[in-house]
Each structure stands twice: as C-alpha cells, then as structure tokens.
Amino acid sequence: MSAQHVDVDATRRARDLLGVSRLTNLALTRWTHGLPGVDQVGLEARAGALGTRSIKAASKAWAIDTAISMIDLTTLEGADTAGKVRGLATRALNPDPSDPSTPSPAAVCVYGDMVATARETLGDSAIRVAAVATAFPSGRASMPVKLLDTRDALAAGADEIDMVIDRGAFLAGRYLEVFDQVRAVKDACTRADGSRARLKVIMETGELVTHDNVRRASWLCMLAGADFIKTSTGKISPAATLPVTLVMLEAVRDWRELTGEMVGVKPAGGIRTTKDAVTFLVAVHEVAGPDWLDNHWFRFGASSLLGDLILQRQRIRIGAYSGPDYVAEDAPSIY
Amino acid sequence: MSPRVEVRKTYKLFIGGAFPRSESGRSYAVHAAAGAFLANAALGSRKDARNAVVAARAAFPRWSGATAYNRGQVLYRVAEVMEGRAEQLVAEVAAGEGLTAARAKAVVDAAIDRWVWYAGWPDKLAQVLGGVNPVAGPFFDISVPEPTGVVAVLAPQDSSLLGLVSVLAPVIVSGNTAVVVASEARPLSAITLAECLATSDVPGGVVNIVTGRTAEIAPWLASHRDINAIDLAGAAGSPGVSWAELERAAADNLKRVLRPAGQGADASEPDWLTAPGVERMTAFLETKTVWHPKGR
Numbered sequence: 001m002s003a004q005h006v007d008v009d010a011t012r013r014a015r016d017l018l019g020v021s022r023l024t025n026l027a028l029t030r031w032t033h034g035l036p037g038v039d040q041v042g043l044e045a046r047a048g049a050l051g052t053r054s055i056k057a058a059s060k061a062w063a064i065d066t067a068i069s070m071i072d073l074t075t076l077e078g079a080d081t082a083g084k085v086r087g088l089a090t091r092a093l094n095p096d097p098s099d100p101s102t103p104s105p106a107a108v109c110v111y112g113d114m115v116a117t118a119r120e121t122l123g124d125s126a127i128r129v130a131a132v133a134t135a136f137p138s139g140r141a142s143m144p145v146k147l148l149d150t151r152d153a154l155a156a157g158a159d160e161i162d163m164v165i166d167r168g169a170f171l172a173g174r175y176l177e178v179f180d181q182v183r184a185v186k187d188a189c190t191r192a193d194g195s196r197a198r199l200k201v202i203m204e205t206g207e208l209v210t211h212d213n214v215r216r217a218s219w220l221c222m223l224a225g226a227d228f229i230k231t232s233t234g235k236i237s238p239a240a241t242l243p244v245t246l247v248m249l250e251a252v253r254d255w256r257e258l259t260g261e262m263v264g265v266k267p268a269g270g271i272r273t274t275k276d277a278v279t280f281l282v283a284v285h286e287v288a289g290p291d292w293l294d295n296h297w298f299r300f301g302a303s304s305l306l307g308d309l310i311l312q313r314q315r316i317r318i319g320a321y322s323g324p325d326y327v328a329e330d331a332p333s334i335y
Numbered sequence: 336m337s338p339r340v341e342v343r344k345t346y347k348l349f350i351g352g353a354f355p356r357s358e359s360g361r362s363y364a365v366h367a368a369a370g371a372f373l374a375n376a377a378l379g380s381r382k383d384a385r386n387a388v389v390a391a392r393a394a395f396p397r398w399s400g401a402t403a404y405n406r407g408q409v410l411y412r413v414a415e416v417m418e419g420r421a422e423q424l425v426a427e428v429a430a431g432e433g434l435t436a437a438r439a440k441a442v443v444d445a446a447i448d449r450w451v452w453y454a455g456w457p458d459k460l461a462q463v464l465g466g467v468n469p470v471a472g473p474f475f476d477i478s479v480p481e482p483t484g485v486v487a488v489l490a491p492q493d494s495s496l497l498g499l500v501s502v503l504a505p506v507i508v509s510g511n512t513a514v515v516v517a518s519e520a521r522p523l524s525a526i527t528l529a530e531c532l533a534t535s536d537v538p539g540g541v542v543n544i545v546t547g548r549t550a551e552i553a554p555w556l557a558s559h560r561d562i563n564a565i566d567l568a569g570a571a572g573s574p575g576v577s578w579a580e581l582e583r584a585a586a587d588n589l590k591r592v593l594r595p596a597g598q599g600a601d602a603s604e605p606d607w608l609t610a611p612g613v614e615r616m617t618a619f620l621e622t623k624t625v626w627h628p629k630g631r
Contacts, residue, residue: 320587321385323561324392 010183010225017223017258025176032175032220038211038247047242050286051279057316060278064313067277067305068095070295071105072130072266074303076137076234085114089121091328096310098326099317105306106295107160111136112153119157128159130200134185137204137233139164143181150188154197161189162200164233165221167207175220182224200228200266200299205244206236214244218251228264234301239269242283249287262291268301274312277305346376346522348383348546349529351390352539357547358382365523368433376522379547381555384514387543388561391485391512394540399482399510403458406510410454412535417447420531424524428496431521445608446497453504456616460509464617468624475627480620482510483591487556489549489569495521497607499528502568505615507541514562515544516553516569522546550575558584564591564619571595571602578602593618 011023020027055063073092075084089108096102107128108118118129131153135141141149150161163185169177182201189197201221205214218229229248232239245267252263265288271277277300284292292298307327314322346365347354356362361378377383398406417424421443429439460480468476486506491498495518506513517525529544545552549569553576557565565585570576578594585592593615595602 320558320584321388321555321560323559323588325588326560 014223028175032216043243050283063278068309069103072107072109072299072301073105074109082117085117086121089118092127115156115158130160131158132162134163137235139166147188160198164202179224186225198227200230201226202230205231206238214247218248222255222263230266232269234269240267253288264297266299272304273308346526348377349544350387367430376546379545384552387514390540395512398541406457409536414450416531416535427524442497446500449500453508456508478624481623483619484563486511487562487565488515491568491604492518492572494607496524501607512541517546519549549573557581560588566593568595
C-alpha cells in the first residue's frame with residue numbers, strides 16, 4: 001500500500017501513460033473514450049445485491065465506528081454563521097456526549113471563509129478542516145478567481161481542498177481544460193513551506209448524465225493529480241448513488257493497478273442512514289479492497305448521517321432503541 | 336358452472352399509511368374461537384415496531400398541529416367508513432371472539448358508536464381539561480392540555496374491536512400518534528380497522544398497527560426512547576408478558592404508563608361496554624401552563 005501520494009508532474013506522467021509526445025485534447029479524448037463502457041444493468045444489479053448483505057452484530061458495531069471516523073461533517077449553506085460552524089466543530093470533537101468512546105469524524109467541511117473559525121474551534125485535535133473552493137458549487141468562475149479561492153482557504157488553515165470541475169467544459173468535450181484546471185488547483189494546494197493540502201475533486205456526477213462519463217471523469221481527475229475523487233456537491237440530485245460510487249471505486253482500483261498509487265473516494269450527498277453507510281462500506285471492501293477501509297482513503301460527505309450512526313451506536317450500547325432526543329441533531333429518518 | 340375459486344385475504348401490517356408485510360417475512364395462522372383456520376396474519380418483529388415508531392414520530396407534528404375541529408371531522412369520517420364495513424367487522428368479531436351474529440353486531444355497533452363519541456372530543460378537551468387559573472399576582476394564568484407524543488398501545492387481547500377502539504381512539508383524539516400491537520390471537524378486525532383508517536383522511540403514520548406476539552414486541556416498545564407513553568391494556572391475559580419488566584423499561588425515559596386494573600395474572604380487561612369517561616384521554620396529555628403579565 002502506498003501510504004502517501006507521490007509528487008509527480010501530472011502532465012509528464014499523462015504523456016507517458018497516454019503514449020503521446022504532447023498532451024492534447026484529442027489525445028485525452030481518445031484515451032478516456034478508449035475506456036471500456038459501463039454495463040449499466042450489471043452495475044445496478046451489483047449495487048442492489050450489495051445492499052442485501054446480512055451484517056452481523058459485531059461487524060455492524062465495527063462498521064458504525066468506522067463510518068463515523070470517515071465522515072466529513074459538512075455545512076455548506078448560504079446561511080452558515082460562525083456560530084453554526086463552531087457548533088459543528090464542537091460536535092465533531094464530541095459526537096456523543098453520553099459516550100466519550102465515540103470516534104470523531106475525519107474532518108469538518110465548510111466554505112473557505114469559515115475555515116479559520118473551524119480551525120480555531122478544533123484547536124490541535126486530529127480532526128482536519130476541509131474547505132470547498134474554486135467557486136463551489138457551480139464552478140463558474142475564471143481560473144485566477146478559482147486559484148485565489150484555493151490559496152485563500154489554504155492560508156486560513158485548511159488541511160484539505162474540495163474543488164469542483166467545470167462540468168460544462170467536460171460535457172462539451174474540452175477534457176484538456178478540465179485536466180489543466182485540476183492540475184493548476186493541485187499546484188495551488190502547495191503551501192509556502194512546501195507541505196501540501198490533499199485535493200478532493202468533485203465531479204458532480206448528477207450532472208455528468210451517464211456512467212460512462214463518470215468513469216471518464218474519474219480517470220481524467222486521477223490523471224490530473226486528484227488525491228480524492230468525490231461524487232457531488234450535495235446541491236444536485238441525484239448525488240452519491242451506490243452505482244456511481246461503484247464506478248469510481250473500480251476506477252481507483254484500476255488506477256492502482258496501472259500506477260501503483262492509491263486515490264481516495266468520497267461519496268457525498270444523500271447518504272443519511274446507517275444502513276446506507278454500511279452498504280457503501282461493503283462496496284468499498286468488495287470493489288476497491290480492504291486497503292480503502294480507512295479514513296485516509298474513503299470519506300462520507302454528510303451532515304445528517306452522523307446522527308443516525310450515533311442512534312445506532314446507542315442502540316447497541318443500551319440494548320434499546322434510542323431517539324432523536326438523545327442526539328445533538330435534527331431527527332434522522334430511521335434508526 | 337364450476338365453483339368459484341375462493342379469494343383469500345392476506346392480513347398485513349399497517350405502518351405509515353401503507354400495508355407492508357413483516358420485514359422478517361414471518362406470518363402466523365389465526366384461528367377462530369371454535370378452532371377453525373381463518374387466515375394468515377403477519378408476525379411482526381421488533382424492527383417492524385421500530386419502523387412504526389419512526390412513522391408515528393414523523394406524523395406527530397402534522398396531526399398534533401391540525402386544528403381540533405379538523406381532527407374531530409377526520410375521526411368522524413373513520414366511523415362513517417367503519418359503518419360501511421360493518422358486515423366484515425361483524426363476521427371477524429363473531430369468528431374471532433366466538434360470539435353469535437346478533438351479539439357480534441351489537442359489539443360492532445358499540446365500537447362504531449364509541450368512535451363517534453370520541454370524535455366529538457377533540458375540540459372539547461381544552462375547555463374541559465384546561466382553563467384559566469386564579470393566581471396571586473398580576474398574571475393571566477392559562478393551562479392547556481397538549482398531546483404527549485408517540486404512544487405505544489398494547490391492544491386488549493379478548494375484545495378485538497371494541498376494546499381496540501376504546502384504547503386507540505382516546506390516544507389519537509388529542510393529537511398523539513399511536514403504535515398499536517393488535518390482539519395476538521384475534522388480529523383480523525384490527526387490520527380491517529386499519530383499512531378504514533387508511534381510507535378516511537387520517538394521515539399516514541398517525542395510527543400504526545403491528546400484528547404478532549405481544550410478549551415479543553412489547554419489551555422493545557417499552558424500552559424505546561422515542562416513545563412518550565405506553566398503554567399496557569393488552570398485557571392483561573397475554574402469555575409471557577412481564578409487567579414489572581415493561582414498567583421498569585418504560586421508566587428509563589420517563590414514559591407515561593397506563594396499567595389495566597389488577598395485578599399480574601389477576602389483571603383483567605374492563606367491561607368495554609360501560610361508558611368510558613375521560614381517563615384514557617387524560618392519561619396521554621401534558622398540561623402546559625402559561626403565565627402572561629397583565630397591566631393594572
């Protein structure tokens with residue numbers, strides 16, 4: 001298992017992988033369109049079958065704790081206030097006050113201007129601060145603005161950057177433009193002291209229309225140097241469906257075959273229940289492999305999921321069904 | 336002409352306004368009092384009860400927030416639909432409880448009349464149970480009854496329809512939502528009542544009915560932290576139900592507990608034909624008192 005992403009020149013490596021002397025849009029188009037097509041019926045059948053696994057009690061307890069540790073606890077609202085972000089960060093530090101042994105989420109995910117607030121509240125805890133950047137969620141801004149957005153979040157103390165790709169450019173077939181943008185933002189993720197923030201690339205799969213496009217976008221983003229490929233902003237429906245995540249998990253698995261490097265996967269949006277989360281973990285194990293069952297390589301972008309996981313955790317601990325009165329959040333849909 | 340093929344009814348659960356099978360896939364045979372096979376009913380599990388609680392909790396804001404007048408109209412509508420289904424209810428009560436047709440008819444009539452009686456109560460509870468309190472200070476002091484929340488109801492084991500109506504209607508009249516465990520041996524009329532509820536403007540989730548073993552499901556309801564009160568009527572005469580355990584579990588989140596008369600094995604169902612009074616309604620209410628300063 002390669003522990004950390006290796007520093008490589010993305011363009012040079014892309015030329016090597018594609019076997020071309022100059023990286024052109026045509027070369028990228030030929031390469032991404034040369035990827036095998038996705039068998040949609042088979043994919044959906046596989047996704048459906050993964051959801052029917054019977055998970056025994058001991059495995060379920062492990063899965064709940066693992067899932068909690070993989071959450072990027074997220075608030076991305078226009079109405080976000082410093083108080084709300086402090087509340088979210090406090091909750092990340094102590095997800096279930098009735099049981100201090102509850103693990104903490106991996107990160108708190110906020111808009112760039114809230115990074116400093118989140119960082120201050122989290123102090124020197126291991127919980128990271130992720131910032132959405134590059135004109136999230138639409139991505140409709142000029143490149144200088146996107147890069148400035150990224151550097152701004154970084155300067156405020158972000159450990160991770162969640163960028164969005166230009167879906168318009170991707171759908172219009174301007175793959176080189178998408179590649180260059182991801183590569184440029186990746187370069188901007190290097191701090192003055194040489195350390196690097198990890199880059200999650202949001203493909204907004206709900207806007208990519210087909211599974212073939214999801215596969216192409218996944219490879220394109222990995223080629224450009226993404227540390228994580230992420231499904232969605234959470235602002236578009238459908239967001240993180242299981243079939244789409246399966247396609248992405250296959251992509252990172254095959255990418256490791258090809259290059260020896262691991263890339264993380266982050267489904268985000270629409271994962272609300274413990275049952276959903278456990279099904280995703282089953283998929284990670286079956287498709288990508290157990291190496292990905294770690295919050296360095298797999299994350300859930302979610303806000304209400306944590307509450308449901310805690311309800312289930314309490315249910316196991318007290319031996320009775322718990323209720324939303326015992327969780328510091330709005331009522332989730334199911335226990 | 337060849338004889339007509341019998342169309343047999345599958346009795347399912349009633350959760351969130353839908354009629355699902357048990358998530359466990361189990362069912363059990365329901366027999367008439369005389370011993371003949373009647374039908375298969377779903378053998379509900381603790382997870383069905385859990386789903387029912389989720390549905391009941393989700394339905395609570397809308398049902399408790401409806402005007403009392405509207406709740407009264409909706410409940411009266413239930414009685415109208417029951418009247419139309421009276422023939423089926425009479426047949427199920429007669430078979431299940433071993434009554435003559437005439438006696439079963441009287442029981443069903445009483446059940447419908449009981450429902451009508453309760454349907455008149457929503458917009459009267461506040462006047463009867465609330466009021467303006469005389470206080471020693473410059474305040475208007477007002478008390479109003481409010482629903483307690485989600486109420487688990489163990490339906491009476493013997494009186495499968497009249498008993499059920501007599502414990503269910505007073506719970507939902509005031510705006511509570513209910514999770515009912517139907518009579519274990521006589522669940523059929525409960526599901527038929529569910530079909531009346533489903534076709535009479537009662538929002539999905541206000542009443543949820545789980546059929547199955549009371550002793551299996553009741554402990555999970557008693558210990559469930561998202562339930563605000565529990566009516567133990569059906570614990571009387573129910574095999575294998577430990578009252579002390581249920582009450583202890585219910586105490587964990589300070590549920591209101593309504594017990595039937597008597598102790599343990601000596602407990603008995605009341606005569607459901609007698610006038611009910613307001614006790615079953617007041618058992619599932621909270622009193623909110625407001626102090627409002629007034630000038631001279």
